[in-house]
Amino acid sequence: MDATAPILEVQDLRTHFFTQDGVTRAVDGVSFALEPGETLGIVGESGCGKSVTALSILRLLPPKLSRIVGGKVIFEGTDLVPLDEPAMREIRGNRIAMIFQEPMTSLNPVLTIGEQIAEAVRIHQGASQKDALARAVEMLKLVRIPDAERRVGDYPHQFSGGMRQRVMIAMALSCNPKLLLADEPTTALDVTVQKQILRLMLELKERIGSAVILITHDLGVIAETAKRVVVMYAGRVVEQAEVTALFDAPLHPYTRGLMASIPRLKHNRARRLAEIPGIVPDLRTPIPGCAFAPRCPLATDRCREAAPPLEDQGSGHFAACWEAGRA
Amino acid sequence: MSAVLAVDGLVKHFPILRGVLRRPVAWVRAVDGVSFAIEPGETLCLVGESGCGKSTVARLVLRLDEPTGGTIRLDGTDVTALDERAFAPFRKRVQMVFQDPYASLNPRLKVGQIVGEPLENYEGLSGKALEERVAGLLAKVGLRPEGVGRYPFEFSGGQRQRIGLARALALNPKLIVADEPVSALDVSVQAQVLNLMMDLQEEFGLAYLFVSHDLAVVEHIGHRIAVMYLGEIVEIGPKQVVLDEPKHPYTRALVAAAPIPDPRAKRDTLVLEGDVPSPLNPPSGCRFHTRCPFVMERCRQETPMLREVTPGRRAACHLLDA
Amino acid sequence: MATAATVVTPLISTRGGFVRFARRNPTIVIGGAMLLVMVFVAVFAPWISGDPFTVSPVDRLKPPSFADFFAAGKIDRFGTDNLGRDIYARTVHGTRISLVVGITVSILATLIGLAIGLAAGYFRVVDAIVMRVMDALMAIPSILLAIALVALTGGGIAIVIVAITVPDIPRVVRLVRSVVLTVRERPYIDAAISVGSPSQKIILRHILPSTVGPLIVQATYLCASAILVEAGLSFLGAGVPPEIPTWGNMIAQSRLFLARAPWTIFAPGACLALVVLSINLLGDGLRDRLDPRLARRM
Numbered sequence: 001m002d003a004t005a006p007i008l009e010v011q012d013l014r015t016h017f018f019t020q021d022g023v024t025r026a027v028d029g030v031s032f033a034l035e036p037g038e039t040l041g042i043v044g045e046s047g048c049g050k051s052v053t054a055l056s057i058l059r060l061l062p063p064k065l066s067r068i069v070g071g072k073v074i075f076e077g078t079d080l081v082p083l084d085e086p087a088m089r090e091i092r093g094n095r096i097a098m099i100f101q102e103p104m105t106s107l108n109p110v111l112t113i114g115e116q117i118a119e120a121v122r123i124h125q126g127a128s129q130k131d132a133l134a135r136a137v138e139m140l141k142l143v144r145i146p147d148a149e150r151r152v153g154d155y156p157h158q159f160s161g162g163m164r165q166r167v168m169i170a171m172a173l174s175c176n177p178k179l180l181l182a183d184e185p186t187t188a189l190d191v192t193v194q195k196q197i198l199r200l201m202l203e204l205k206e207r208i209g210s211a212v213i214l215i216t217h218d219l220g221v222i223a224e225t226a227k228r229v230v231v232m233y234a235g236r237v238v239e240q241a242e243v244t245a246l247f248d249a250p251l252h253p254y255t256r257g258l259m260a261s262i263p264r265l266k267h268n269r270a271r272r273l274a275e276i277p278g279i280v281p282d283l284r285t286p287i288p289g290c291a292f293a294p295r296c297p298l299a300t301d302r303c304r305e306a307a308p309p310l311e312d313q314g315s316g317h318f319a320a321c322w323e324a325g326r327a
Numbered sequence: 328m329s330a331v332l333a334v335d336g337l338v339k340h341f342p343i344l345r346g347v348l349r350r351p352v353a354w355v356r357a358v359d360g361v362s363f364a365i366e367p368g369e370t371l372c373l374v375g376e377s378g379c380g381k382s383t384v385a386r387l388v389l390r391l392d393e394p395t396g397g398t399i400r401l402d403g404t405d406v407t408a409l410d411e412r413a414f415a416p417f418r419k420r421v422q423m424v425f426q427d428p429y430a431s432l433n434p435r436l437k438v439g440q441i442v443g444e445p446l447e448n449y450e451g452l453s454g455k456a457l458e459e460r461v462a463g464l465l466a467k468v469g470l471r472p473e474g475v476g477r478y479p480f481e482f483s484g485g486q487r488q489r490i491g492l493a494r495a496l497a498l499n500p501k502l503i504v505a506d507e508p509v510s511a512l513d514v515s516v517q518a519q520v521l522n523l524m525m526d527l528q529e530e531f532g533l534a535y536l537f538v539s540h541d542l543a544v545v546e547h548i549g550h551r552i553a554v555m556y557l558g559e560i561v562e563i564g565p566k567q568v569v570l571d572e573p574k575h576p577y578t579r580a581l582v583a584a585a586p587i588p589d590p591r592a593k594r595d596t597l598v599l600e601g602d603v604p605s606p607l608n609p610p611s612g613c614r615f616h617t618r619c620p621f622v623m624e625r626c627r628q629e630t631p632m633l634r635e636v637t638p639g640r641r642a643a644c645h646l647l648d649a
Numbered sequence: 650m651a652t653a654a655t656v657v658t659p660l661i662s663t664r665g666g667f668v669r670f671a672r673r674n675p676t677i678v679i680g681g682a683m684l685l686v687m688v689f690v691a692v693f694a695p696w697i698s699g700d701p702f703t704v705s706p707v708d709r710l711k712p713p714s715f716a717d718f719f720a721a722g723k724i725d726r727f728g729t730d731n732l733g734r735d736i737y738a739r740t741v742h743g744t745r746i747s748l749v750v751g752i753t754v755s756i757l758a759t760l761i762g763l764a765i766g767l768a769a770g771y772f773r774v775v776d777a778i779v780m781r782v783m784d785a786l787m788a789i790p791s792i793l794l795a796i797a798l799v800a801l802t803g804g805g806i807a808i809v810i811v812a813i814t815v816p817d818i819p820r821v822v823r824l825v826r827s828v829v830l831t832v833r834e835r836p837y838i839d840a841a842i843s844v845g846s847p848s849q850k851i852i853l854r855h856i857l858p859s860t861v862g863p864l865i866v867q868a869t870y871l872c873a874s875a876i877l878v879e880a881g882l883s884f885l886g887a888g889v890p891p892e893i894p895t896w897g898n899m900i901a902q903s904r905l906f907l908a909r910a911p912w913t914i915f916a917p918g919a920c921l922a923l924v925v926l927s928i929n930l931l932g933d934g935l936r937d938r939l940d941p942r943l944a945r946r947m
Contacts, residue, residue, distance in 0.1 A: 046513055160602040162602045190603065191581060192580055195599075196598060199598065219588035220543075223590045224587065247589055259588065261518035262543070262588060263518075263548075265542055265570065266570065272522050273521055275522060276515040279483045279485070279486075
């Protein structure tokens with residue numbers, strides 16, 4: 001495979017949830033691509049479909065409730081959507097690893113963390129128990145857990161929140177994955193610990209050469225870590241750009257509203273914050289036009305009738321907005 | 328004019344009970360000697376990381392927990408020792424807004440009953456009169472009066488937080504204690520609630536005790552900031568002074584750690600190592616010494632006192648002696 | 650800020666009617682229907698059957714005969730017992746005793762247990778004492794208590810009810826207390842305290858409603874088990890006097906003639922099993938329906 005080909009390409013992904021109350025279009029036509037070693041940020045508010053996108057890539061969604069109804073997830077040239085469960089298991093934790101928001105719920109409380117890291121290494125790399133445990137110690141050292149040789153035999157509850165997230169990172173990276181999905185990895189942590197974890201994640205990603213998709217609601221975290229950013233709203237991508245371009249000149253009215261509404265340290269000392277009026281739309285009813293139109297100050301009749309495509313507005317800055325030119 | 332709220336040497340230790348006799352085997356020193364005062368119409372923000380005791384301070388002020396030591400004064404009256412009945416008239420003056428807009432509203436009650444509860448208790452209102460007052464309160468927080476007959480689940484997170492504010496406003500309090508009122512909300516909705524809180528402050532001359540972990544929010548809404556670490560205030564002063572030129576290393580680290588939504592921003596490279604120690608067994612001397620990048624021998628033994636560094640700003644650090 | 654109070658689609662719809670309800674909750678409907686039939690039989694017992702007390706030595710131990718089933722005065726629909734009494738009539742009248750005991754015990758135990766449980770869960774001072782007393786009560790077997798009470802007073806339905814209720818109360822208390830302990834930690838309780846609501850208002854308005862769901866479910870199980878215990882007590886002769894037709898008495902009396910007249914045990918045994926099954930089905934259905942994880946759909 002040539003070096004510049006994207007490692008992951010998500011094309012028009014559609015994931016729907018089927019509940020008693022109707023069909024929820026949680027992910028409604030999402031496309032983006034990721035180069036090897038790149039850090040892509042996906043940002044959006046709760047319910048925008050950012051987590052469901054990540055879970056769709058790894059096919060970790062509840063099978064009876066949800067289904068990928070359309071689109072492709074091309075990872076290293078193979079579409080993952082039609083793969084069966086054994087083939088996905090080969091990829092999960094091995095080629096693609098994931099870190100979740102709450103480390104305690106993704107660690108098994110009755111196994112030592114050494115056993116849990118070693119298990120992944122044994123299954124995917126065919127290592128012996130002894131080699132796998134040695135690898136576990138090595139990984140714990142890598143994520144800078146002090147006294148790793150002893151702590152490898154400890155149980156998850158013996159670690160603090162920040163330490164647990166380090167263990168999760170160690171586990172995720174133990175098989176040298178090509179892609180790391182991090183879903184709100186620092187949201188449950190304190191700010192001083194958040195900074196340590198983000199630094200560690202980015203540093204190790206460089207060493208291992210993984211690409212990273214960082215999912216967060218926090219524009220600050222995005223600005224400090226991502227190279228490129230995808231902004232999601234109501235299950236759709238509304239804007240995609242290099243991080244500096246996005247923060248310098250956001251094109252979509254939603255992104256602009258979002259940036260104006262956050263209080264910034266030592267930056268914006270206006271007495272009032274800008275508000276985005278209204279609330280997010282109900283995803284159970286199909287939205288024919290732009291999903292943001294009901295809250296958008298620039299909305300026209302066209303916006304309410306036809307959904308704008310995600311188009312290049314110049315130098316790789318994509319926005320899905322009929323009025324992107326009007327600022 | 329006296330302070331709406333003045334706490335002095337506030338202490339709260341929670342026992343860890345073990346064994347058949349439920350004897351305390353250890354004490355969690357959640358709040359350990361906290362003093363501050365809030366003037367009418369002022370917003371004092373308590374900031375710090377989880378486990379620093381900021382929420383416990385809020386609960387003590389509201390008498391949702393009994394303090395282990397120290398005094399709480401409301402409008403100059405010491406209310407620490409009052410029993411529930413004697414405290415009742417003071418309850419009206421201090422109201423609370425909670426963090427979780429879902430769990431803080433009883434899901435089985437209609438909004439009219441939730442917001443009307445304080446008015447039933449203190450003004451004996453019921454029926455039509457109560458409904459009218461509630462509708463008026465809803466209007467003040469930007470909700471339609473028809474909301475009276477609806478249940479909390481019919482509202483979004485931001486709207487629920489407005490309902491919580493309406494309930495807190497019902498008794499015309501002088502002080503509202505807000506415990507992380509926007510941290511459970513989406514960013515675009517955060518702005519609506521913060522703006523509303525500032526509008527209400529102006530309209531009613533409210534004072535706020537605003538508990539938060541988010542420095543950007545605190546800088547926006549606060550007048551003064553108190554930074555807490557392991558049950559103690561390490562720095563307190565006007566927000567601009569504290570955030571722009573922090574004197575305590577922990578304040579500096581907090582400011583440095585706050586993510587800045589600007590990829591071009593210059594960042595302070597100060598990163599703290601390790602996690603916050605357990606309040607069960609706080610470090611000796613200065614409680615921050617285990618993580619402080621500037622730690623000295625003296626910090627391990629001697630507890631630094633909170634003292635005035637610049638006018639109106641106090642900090643507790645041995646570095647300031649130099 | 651006119652954005653507020655947008656109407657959100659309710660999470661539940663009341664449309665759909667009975668058919669939809671029945672399809673989603675078959676156990677409630679089946680159990681409930683069976684129980685309704687039993688209640689009907691109990692209420693109208695004198696009209697749908699003959700006299701359960703008439704002894705007719707000539708008609709002793711007649712097997713069931715289904716000819717002329719609805720003929721008036723017929724006494725051998727389900728056969729007769731060793732004294733020539735109409736087993737059909739005795740079974741039908743036995744329904745009354747069983748249901749009265751079951752329902753009375755479940756209501757009494759629930760109400761008393763609710764009051765004690767609310768107090769124990771909310772006021773920490775009384776908790777330790779109350780719970781030790783409850784532990785002691787739970788250690789009393791209802792059969793021994795009943796035998797003792799019958800020996801002291803001579804027996805009767807009221808004594809049976811008391812004997813079954815007393816050891817059931819602690820079960821209700823424990824359930825209510827656990828619900829109260831969970832609910833009292835919710836922030837909306839703190840909110841109620843901080844707007845000055847007195848304790849009784851907090852208990853009645855904010856805590857009591859949360860106990861209703863689990864209590865209804867618990868009450869159905871108490872009802873079923875009370876019916877069984879009553880039958881057991883009567884069987885042992887420690888319950889209702891033997892001439893009164895209860896299923897337990899009937900089973901006790903039939904055991905001597907079981908080899909010659911197996912039909913004497915069939916009707917009371919089957920009814921006992923059916924009524925307990927119907928109540929348990931109803932309880933299971935209600936439990937699934939009132940489960941807190943599904944509460945949003947209610």
